[in-house]
Amino acid sequence: MKIEVLGTGCxxxxxxENAVKQAIAKSGKFVQLVKxxxxxKIMEYQVVSTPGLVIDGKVVSTGKVLSVDEVxxxxxx
Amino acid sequence: MWxxxxxxxxxxxxxxxxHVGEAVNFFIYDTVKIWFLLITIxxxxxxxxxHFNTEYVRAHLQGKSQLYGNVLAxxxxxxxxxxxxxxxxxxxxxxxxxxxxxVTFSFLISSPMNNEIAIALLFGLFGWKVTAVYIGFGLxxxxxxxxxxxxxxxxxxxxxxxxxxxxxxxxxxxxxTTKQRLKESYNYTAEIFKSxxxxxxxxxxxxxxxxxxxxxxxxxxxxGAENPFAVxxxxxxxxxxxxxxxxxxxxxxxxxxxGMLLGTALSFMMAVTALSxxxxxxxxxxxHVKLIATFFGIVGLGIIAIGYLFNFIL
Numbered sequence: 127m128k129i130e131v132l133g134t135g136c137x138x139x140x141x142x143e144n145a146v147k148q149a150i151a152k153s154g155k156f157v158q159l160v161k162x163x164x165x166x167k168i169m170e171y172q173v174v175s176t177p178g179l180v181i182d183g184k185v186v187s188t189g190k191v192l193s194v195d196e197v198x199x200x201x202x203x
Numbered sequence: 204m205w206x207x208x209x210x211x212x213x214x215x216x217x218x219x220x221x222h223v224g225e226a227v228n229f230f231i232y233d234t235v236k237i238w239f240l241l242i243t244i245x246x247x248x249x250x251x252x253x254h255f256n257t258e259y260v261r262a263h264l265q266g267k268s269q270l271y272g273n274v275l276a277x278x279x280x281x282x283x284x285x286x287x288x289x290x291x292x293x294x295x296x297x298x299x300x301x302x303x304x305x306v307t308f309s310f311l312i313s314s315p316m317n318n319e320i321a322i323a324l325l326f327g328l329f330g331w332k333v334t335a336v337y338i339g340f341g342l343x344x345x346x347x348x349x350x351x352x353x354x355x356x357x358x359x360x361x362x363x364x365x366x367x368x369x370x371x372x373x374x375x376x377x378x379x380t381t382k383q384r385l386k387e388s389y390n391y392t393a394e395i396f397k398s399x400x401x402x403x404x405x406x407x408x409x410x411x412x413x414x415x416x417x418x419x420x421x422x423x424x425x426x427g428a429e430n431p432f433a434v435x436x437x438x439x440x441x442x443x444x445x446x447x448x449x450x451x452x453x454x455x456x457x458x459x460x461x462g463m464l465l466g467t468a469l470s471f472m473m474a475v476t477a478l479s480x481x482x483x484x485x486x487x488x489x490x491h492v493k494l495i496a497t498f499f500g501i502v503g504l505g506i507i508a509i510g511y512l513f514n515f516i517l
Binding site: 134136137138139165168169172173174175176185186187188189190193 | 258289295365
């Protein structure tokens with residue numbers, strides 16, 4: 127599984143990245159976490175409100191900081 | 204009923220009289236009233252927002268004609284959240300979708316101006332009429348401002364080269380249940396409330412002091428009809444205050460009660476929300492200073508015009 131956090135370095139993006147890290151640890155799964163901060167790459171995902179969350183190439187959330195449990199639910203979905 | 208309870212508390216239980224009693228009464232009454240309204244309105248707005256994200260707005264603005272696009276963008280600005288930190292992806296993403304920059308600016312003006320905190324505070328402090336006037340004229344500034352910027356052919360001042368995409372946008376679909384939406388609204392409301400409740404206390408506190416101690420003549424002289432430059436000064440003062448809207452607005456209410464004209468107050472509040480320096484600094488990474496200056500200039504002039512218009516009519 128590959129999770130990408132899309133964000134240009136705003137406080138919310140860092141908060142989401144931390145939530146994702148914790149969720150991955152909780153899930154016990156083997157997950158590759160990538161931080162995407164290149165604006166052109168972010169736009170390729172059609173995301174215009176950061177932070178965005180992409181799981182296995184699919185955009186699952188935009189413009190908000192998810193809680194650890196919410197991310198965990200998305201990982202297990 | 205809330206008014207009576209506070210009166211009972213300050214008059215009968217605490218036996219506070221005169222200036223002190225008035226200030227304490229005002230402080231308790233206003234703080235709790237504003238807190239209550241903030242929580243209710245932010246919750247309602249954030250629930251509504253779970254149905255519209257910026258990606259949705261972009262897809263709906265694509266391919267719309269100039270003026271219609273401006274109107275639609277300004278209206279969408281009311282229901283979508285705005286964070287100055289996503290101004291860059293928003294701006295570039297809109298260009299990518301071939302949305303004219305004038306339409307993008309209509310959105311960029313309307314979205315922070317019609318934010319839920321400002322609307323909740325206005326409603327709580329000034330009532331629905333002033334709130335309606337604020338939103339109505341705010342939309343007008345956003346529509347006309349965006350329209351004029353669009354007419355000025357300023358595309359060359361965008362410093363980043365974005366390739367316009369081919370064809371129509373595919374909408375990102377994120378499914379949420381009502382329970383998830385409620386939970387999200389709750390979290391968002393709690394987060395916003397935590398970050399602003401103290402500003403409300405401070406703003407109302409200073410307001411209570413003015414309310415109880417500073418004579419009306421003093422304020423009327425500086426911010427009332429006797430000062431023809433009041434609107435101008437109010438707008439200039441409002442620009443650096445973006446993050447403190449929650450603290451500033453209770454103050455404005457007290458000042459209007461003491462003789463500051465409503466037009467001046469409206470201009471000031473619009474300047475606080477619509478023109479923010481942090482946003483300008485962020486946009487500077489992708490926009491030439493000339494374009495940002497034009498943006499601030501047009502919005503500033505519009506806001507000033509509204510202030511004078513209202514002071515003149517009312």
